[in-house]
Amino acid sequence: MGVDFGQESVKAAKIVIAGISEHMPWTGGDSLIHADRIDWWVEHNAPLLTSEELFPNLDRNILPPSVLNKIVENVMFEIPDGATLKFDINLAVNQLIPFLKDKKDLGLHSDLLTDELLQLIKTGVITNARKNINRGKTIVSHATGNKALFRYIHRNPAVEFQSLYKINRIDHIAQQDNLIAIIGGLKVDLSGQLAVDSVGSRFYSGVGSSDDSIRGADYSKGGKPIVILPSMSVKGNSNILFALPEGTGVTITRLDVHYVITEYGTAFLFGKGIRERCLALIDIAHPDCRKYLLDQAKNSFYIHSEQSGNSYKSAYPDQWECLHQTKRGKEVFIRPIKAVDEDNLRNFFHKLSDQNVYMRYFTHIRSLPQKVLKRFSDIDYHKDMALVALYPPKTTQQEIVGIGQWIIDERGGMPELALQVRDDWQGQGLGKFLFLRLIEMAKYYKIIKLKADVLSDNKAMNLVFETAGILYHKKPK
Known part of the structure; x- marks a missing residue:
């Protein structure tokens, strides 16, 4: 109704x-x-x-639990308390809704009210208390569910039905601050073009409000347009493709797609060039498909031919991800580096002082060559390792503020250790934490010894070694 x-x-x-x-x-x-x-x-x-009588044979659990749980984790990371939500009418999206139970003061401005959303209203998760437009009211256009839902909305002033024209007008959506639009996709190509209703000549749905939702959330102050899709289809084919199949309708253009989320992570595409988009989307594709996608991108000159793809040779070691609080109470996200971090690593370098650069590289350099950036970011986790400290931690738009790494000596010598912390983050214990974390990882990977070349006047680095409680030997040069 x-x-x-x-x-x-x-x-x-x-x-x-x-x-x-x-x-x-x-x-x-x-x-x-x-x-x-x-x-x-x-x-x-x-x-x-x-809804059960209307669709008695409908399988509502189209995402398997292992995939669903990881997508949920990535989506929840992007939804702050107090946000207003707009959902696509999509079975995969509907599976996410019950997992919002730990959020606070959410608002609802969406096409459809369902039993799952009603449960969040009844348990006080959706209160609409922080809306700047229609505060205190749930705004929908239609509802489907059980008889309890029909009884709830009857003469209930807290639920207001508006026409789809009003619900989905981009300027109306954009007026709502912190609006998070979540839509389900079928396929996305490496440039960011998204198919929602068809693949090739086969149609899976009619024209919906996906494009309005995405654009409205983009214009919303603090809003986020989010696309979710599993990395693989039910037939075992990649949902991230080099190019959409011939005949596929592009529902959302590449310029409008900001966040793409699979069970393997989040690709933030807004403002990115084609190389950055390719690396970001390959990073969240199924591991079995990444090398093939990389080769296609290189063959079409979307990505430089020297991009090694080392990080796709082994599984990403997510067990080393963690949050860390510095001495000044700032929280950072620590994780192994990824190929997609190449540009972030370049930005990190250009925010270092000349003295900081000299202490790390023993010479004055103005920039890091592209091949060095690739070598540091696109690593084979079976051999080399690098941890980056990212700030702020609870967003995909992060800066690198520190890095710790070891690089295997191909000639059979000891792996070489290096640490670097941005000048404005020094003195907070971040370098020491990265060092101890790398030592812990080295033990796990059965690396017995590490070496580090450190200038004698690099007081910060020498202090890390002296206070870390780790056995070490100096060999002056």
């Missing part, structure tokens, strides 16, 4: 026929039509069909 385009249809129609039912809930908003506009009345008092 819902108002959909009811008001607009009545205004445009020459003859209006109204169905009358004592079981239809009385709702606020765009729900009333003056009796003078009705030409014919048809009474039909059968109970409203529930």
Whole structure:
């Protein structure tokens, strides 16, 4: 049930026929039509069909638990308390909704009210208390669920039904601050073009509000347009492709796609060039497909031919991810470096002082060559290792503020250790934490010894060794 385009249809129609039912809930908003506009009345008092009666054989759990749980983890990372949510009418998206149970004061401005969303309203997760528009009200256009849902919305002033035209007008969506739009995708190509309704010549749905939701969230102050999709289809094919199949409709253009989330992570594409987009999307593709996607991108000159793809040769060691609080109370996210960090690593270098650079590289250099950036970021985790400290921790738009790494000596010597912390983050114990974390990892990977070349006047680095409680030997040069 819902108002959909009811008001607009009545205004445009020459003859209006109204169905009358004592079981239809009385709702606020765009729900009333003056009796003078009705030409014919048809009474039909059968109970409203529930969603189970409408779709008795529908499998609502299309994402397997292992995939769902990881996608949920990545999506929840992007949703702050107090955000207003707008959902696509999509089974995969609907599976995420119950996992919002630990959020606080969420708002709802969406096409459809479901049993899952009603549960969040009843448990106080969705309160609409922090909305800057329609505060205290749930705004939807239609509803489907069980009889309890129909009873809840009947004469309930906290739920307002508005036409789809109003719900999905981009300027209306954008007026709502902190609006998070979550839509489900079918396929995405390496440039960021997204297919929602069709793949090739086969259609899976009709025209929905996905593009309006994405653009509205983009314009919303503090908003986020999020696309979710599993890395693989039910048939075992990659949902991240070099190019969309011929005949596929591009529902969302590459310029409008900001966040793409799979079970393997989040690709933030806004403002990125084609090389950065490719690396970001390959990073969240299924591991079995990454090398093939990289080769396709290199063959088409989307990515430089020297991109080694070392990080795709072994599984990403996510067990070493952690949050760390510095001495000044700032929280950073520590994780192994990824190939997609190449540009972030360049930005990190250019925020270092000349003295900081000299202490690390023993010479004055103005920039890191591309091949060095690739070597440091695109590593084979079976051999080399690097940890980056990212700030702020709870967003995908992060800066590198520190890095610790070891690089295997191909001639059979000891792996070489190096640490570097941005000048404005020094003195907070970050370098020492990275050092101890690398020592812990070295023990795990059965690396017995590490070496480090350190200038005698590098007081910060020498202090790390002296206070870490780790056995070490100096060999002055």
